[in-house]
Amino acid sequence: MTREEYAHMLLPNVLHDRAYYEKKYPKRNLKEGAMVTRIAPSPTGFVHIGTLYQAIVAERLAHESGGVCFLRIEDTDQKRLVVDAIDQIINSVKEYEVNFDEYPIDINHYVGDYAPYVQSKRVDIYQAFVKDLLIKDLAYPSFLTEEEKKEITEKQQKRKQRIGYYGIWASKERAMTMEEVKEKVEAGIPYVIRLKSKGSFDNKIVVNDCIKGRIEFPENDMDIVLLKSDGIPTYHFAHAVDDTLMGTTHVTRGDEWVSSLPVHVDLFNTLGFPVPHYAHLATIQKEEDGKRRKISKRKDPEANVAYYSEKGIPKEAVKIYLLTLANSNFEEWFLNNPDKNINDFYVSFDNMSTSGALFDMEKLLNISRNYLSRISAEKFYNELLSWAKIYDEEFSSDLETYKDIIIATLNIERECEKPRKDYAMFSEIKNNISYMYGEFACETYEWQKINDMDEIKNILQTYITKYYDEKDNQEDWFNKIKLLCDELGYASNMKEYKKNPENFKGNVADVSTVIRVALTGRSKTPNLYDIMLILGKEELEKRINSLS
């Protein structure tokens, strides 16, 4: 039996050989310094905030260098595969406007010359490369059962040796002859294909990570699995093949991968591939019981990008927050260039943190408040409406019915030098503006200092019949309230009130609060003058008269 026949026996269904694929996917023709990056999520459930984070970084790095960024779905683990997960990833990326040059449209359709961009559709490619390794005696089949592997691990633990399949532990299967292998294959015993590592634990390798700098490791000597028993590759092998064929220059990924660097270097070397640059991004963390840990899909709702959509935190705010985590100088840049597109910021490896940041919801909401305070009322309304259409149907129909009133409301103290910063999330807006439209029904009024009903009615009736005039400008409007105060024994001048509070029943602020609460049902609102203008005198009278 020749080695070719041997390899064919192990992998009988391979359509093409290595040379075919190397020709099919030629080198990219890009200018010097152009980076090819990628984001390679696995469809195991919801889209993780860390995936979005990495996507934004990868996309920026590629495009600011005149390079290419692509999306590749890593679905080599069928056990963890979740049905809609691929669509979710593609949709999220679209929603957040991360501009990939090459990507899957769905599992069978792709944009880009290096397709398919879904690993489960590339099985023949991986097998072609494994076959080549088999022929070169750089890989071998392994028939180990779960129990046998467990036994090895236990022995290693007992002897306090390194755990893994290497050296003497692998020597028995490494030494199998082609005939022995043939017997087992014909007997139908399942097998995986392992790397025949030439490395030694005593040698050192060095990787210069773009973010973490120089890292030294012992060389890999593990005969890791290349192809699982179902013929599908492991992450490690798929990574080496795909990122080579697809021309990735910089592998950006989470730093949970740092420790497998020796394996990857070994793989690239034995495959005869140049080792790409690596950039391991620190993961976003959470604190629990005083301890930090990676933000978790199971425990932390904010790990899911859908969480931000549901809450109605604008996409732009999330991106800004992620960029402040990515580059320490972003925040200052953004402060100085509030009107620029965030894509004008130059993301660089130099300003990336080497250790993971704690997720800070307060900071995100602050960013969101700032963002929402700066956009026009129309834009705000449109974003709010498209949010409500998905997450709050009732509110969305109100938004459409009372469009003009709502835009006017959102516009109060906006588009001025110091805009209000009332809103951080679309989900909290309904409660904040509901008194402005529709049937006003207030169950409990939050009266403040003045809470005697007769006095309250007296103030309101006097005000609405004698003083309020819709034609007044804001200054006149406030002067009228002062006149009202003078008439009823309240201080119209705060300084005088502070000097001699005992001379007055209260002050302008107290009186204004009565009016505010009566008209809106709450003590905290935007500028009352604007609110009253929007509501209109008829509605104001109605609300005042409905008080009992």
Next chain:
RNA sequence: GGCCCGUUGGUGAAGUGGUUGAACACACAUGCCUUUCACGCAUGCAUUCAUGGGUUCAAAUCCCGUACGGGUCACCA
């Protein structure tokens, strides 16, 4: 346990041997402004850079040890 990595305030961080009072932002506190709230403004918030020991005229910045924290050791990615 082995192998990697990290440690500046409540949080994100600037800082890479000698003009740092240890920037800036969020949060917090107080005050001012004010028709409420928010905004804005002002002030405060690490006498000290996990810790012990070096090197040096000089260290948050360089070296070694210790502690603590994180990652990883799968036919998961």
